[in-house]
Amino acid sequence: MKRPDGRNVDELRKIEAKAGIIKRADGSASFKIGNTIAYAAVYGPRNLYPRFLQNPEKGILRCNYNMMPFSGSGERIRPGSSRRSKEISLVTEKALLPVINLGEFPNSVIDIFIEFPQTDAGSRCAGICAASIALAEAGVPMKELVAAVAVGIVNGEVVVDLSKEEEDMDGAVDIPIAITTKSNNISLLQMDGMIKQEDIKKAIELGKKASQKIFELQKKAIKDKYNV
Amino acid sequence: MSLLKKDKEIAVPGEVLTKGEEYSAGQGTYKDKDEIVASRLGLFDVRGKIISILPLSGKYVPLRGDVIIGEVVDISFSGWRVETNSAYSAMLGVKDATSEFISKGADLTEFYNLGDHIATKIINVTSQKLIDLTMKGPGLRKLIGGRIISVNPYKVPRIIGKMGSMVNLIKDHTKCIITVGQNGLIWINGEPKNELIAVNTIRKIEREAHTSGLTDKIKEYLEKSYKNEKA
Numbered sequence: 001m002k003r004p005d006g007r008n009v010d011e012l013r014k015i016e017a018k019a020g021i022i023k024r025a026d027g028s029a030s031f032k033i034g035n036t037i038a039y040a041a042v043y044g045p046r047n048l049y050p051r052f053l054q055n056p057e058k059g060i061l062r063c064n065y066n067m068m069p070f071s072g073s074g075e076r077i078r079p080g081s082s083r084r085s086k087e088i089s090l091v092t093e094k095a096l097l098p099v100i101n102l103g104e105f106p107n108s109v110i111d112i113f114i115e116f117p118q119t120d121a122g123s124r125c126a127g128i129c130a131a132s133i134a135l136a137e138a139g140v141p142m143k144e145l146v147a148a149v150a151v152g153i154v155n156g157e158v159v160v161d162l163s164k165e166e167e168d169m170d171g172a173v174d175i176p177i178a179i180t181t182k183s184n185n186i187s188l189l190q191m192d193g194m195i196k197q198e199d200i201k202k203a204i205e206l207g208k209k210a211s212q213k214i215f216e217l218q219k220k221a222i223k224d225k226y227n228v
Numbered sequence: 229m230s231l232l233k234k235d236k237e238i239a240v241p242g243e244v245l246t247k248g249e250e251y252s253a254g255q256g257t258y259k260d261k262d263e264i265v266a267s268r269l270g271l272f273d274v275r276g277k278i279i280s281i282l283p284l285s286g287k288y289v290p291l292r293g294d295v296i297i298g299e300v301v302d303i304s305f306s307g308w309r310v311e312t313n314s315a316y317s318a319m320l321g322v323k324d325a326t327s328e329f330i331s332k333g334a335d336l337t338e339f340y341n342l343g344d345h346i347a348t349k350i351i352n353v354t355s356q357k358l359i360d361l362t363m364k365g366p367g368l369r370k371l372i373g374g375r376i377i378s379v380n381p382y383k384v385p386r387i388i389g390k391m392g393s394m395v396n397l398i399k400d401h402t403k404c405i406i407t408v409g410q411n412g413l414i415w416i417n418g419e420p421k422n423e424l425i426a427v428n429t430i431r432k433i434e435r436e437a438h439t440s441g442l443t444d445k446i447k448e449y450l451e452k453s454y455k456n457e458k459a
Binding site for chain 1: 270355
C-alpha cells in the first residue's frame with residue numbers, strides 16, 4: 001500500500017532537530033517533523049512560588065503546551081490555555097518525569113514551555129522530543145532522553161508517524177507513544193479510535209523502532225551545538 | 229570491555245559509556261546492570277578507573293566554601309537574604325556580616341542595602357538547600373561601582389585558570405579589579421574602556437573554554453586589543 005504522501009509504512013516524515021536556539025533560556029530546542037514545528041525552552045531549576053507548591057523532597061516539573069493562534073490548519077486558534085492544551089501539558093509532564101532526577105533540586109521548579117508556530121499532526125510527540133533535547137541542553141540530570149512518535153492504523157494497515165490527512169481518514173487510529181531511549185520503556189500511550197489486540201502490539205513495536213531513529217537525531221542535534 | 233568513547237568526547241544522557249565491571253561510575257553517570265551510562269550532558273572523562281561526565285551547561289549548584297557574588301534582595305531582623313544566581317537564595321546572618329559591632333535594633337541598611345552586590349562565601353548548604361553566607365575572609369566585601377557580567381558557571385574554572393593564572397593575566401593587562409564568583413557572576417571595575425576589553429576577553433574564554441593552549445591565545449588577544457587602541 002502507498003500512503004497519501006508516498007511514504008512507506010515505517011517511514012517517518014522529514015525531521016530537523018536543533019539545540020540551543022533561544023538565547024535567554026537555560027536550554028532550548030526546535031524539532032520539526034513534516035509540517036509540525038515545535039520550539040521548547042527550559043528555565044531552571046529556579047525558585048518556586050507560590051510557596052505551597054514547593055516540595056521539600058524533590059523539585060517539580062511544569063510543562064506548558066501552546067499552539068500559536070495562526071498554527072492550525074486554517075482556523076484561528078483562540079490564544080491561551082484550553083481543555084486540550086491543559087491535557088497535553090499534563091501528559092507531556094508525565095512523559096518526561098520518569099527520566100529526570102529532580103531529587104537534587106528540592107523546593108524548586110523546572111519550567112518547560114513548548115510553542116507551536118505550525119502544526120500538522122503529532123504535535124504532542126514533537127513537543128516531547130523538543131522538550132527532551134532542551135532539558136539535556138539545560139544540564140538537567142536525566143537518566144536518558146525521551147523520543148515520541150505517533151503510530152496507528154490507516155486503511156487497515158499499521159503505520160508510523162501519521163500526517164493530518166491520514167489522521168482524518170475513516171477508521172484511522174492514532175496512538176501517540178513516548179519511549180525512553182535506553183531502557184525502552186513507554187512513558188506516554190494514548191489512543192484515538194478502535195484497534196485489534198494484535199495490531200496494537202505491532203504498532204508499539206513499530207513505534208519503538210521509530211523512536212530509536214528519532215533518538216539518533218536528538219543526539220546529533222545536541223552534539224552539533226557543541227562541535228562547531 | 230573497553231571504553232566506548234574517546235577522552236573529552238561529548239556524551240548525551242542515556243548513552244552507554246562502558247560495559248563490564250572494569251570501571252566504576254563517577255559524577256554525572258549511573259550504573260545500569262553492567263553498563264555505565266551518562267546521566268547528564270557533558271564531556272567524557274576517565275581518571276584511573278573512575279568514569280565521569282564533566283558538565284557543559286546548567287545552573288549553578290551551591291557548594292560549601294565557594295566564593296560567590298550575590299545581590300541583596302531582602303532585609304530581615306536577623307540578616308540579609310541574598311540572591312545567588314542558582315535556584316536558591318542564601319541567608320547572611322548579622323553575626324557573619326561584618327567585624328564591626330552591630331547593636332540591637334540597628335539599621336541594617338547601613339551595612340548592606342537592597343540591590344547591593346556583595347562578594348561572599350558559602351559556609352554551609354543543608355540538604356534542603358538552605359544556604360548560609362559569611363563576609364569574614366580575604367576579599368569578601370560589598371562591591372561598589374564597576375559592572376557585573378554573567379557567564380556559564382561551568383566555565384568559571386577556566387576563567388580563573390591554574391592558580392588564578394588566567395584572571396591575573398586579564399588583571400595585569402587591563403588594570404581592572406576583577407572578582408570571579410563561582411556562581412558565574414564576575415565583577416569588573418576599572419577604566420570604562422579597559423572594562424570593555426576585560427568583558428570581551430572573558431566572553432572569548434567562555435566561547436573557547438574547551439580548546440587547549442588558551443592562556444597563550446588570550447595573552448595574544450589582549451596584546452592585540454591594546455595595540456589596536458593605540459593605532
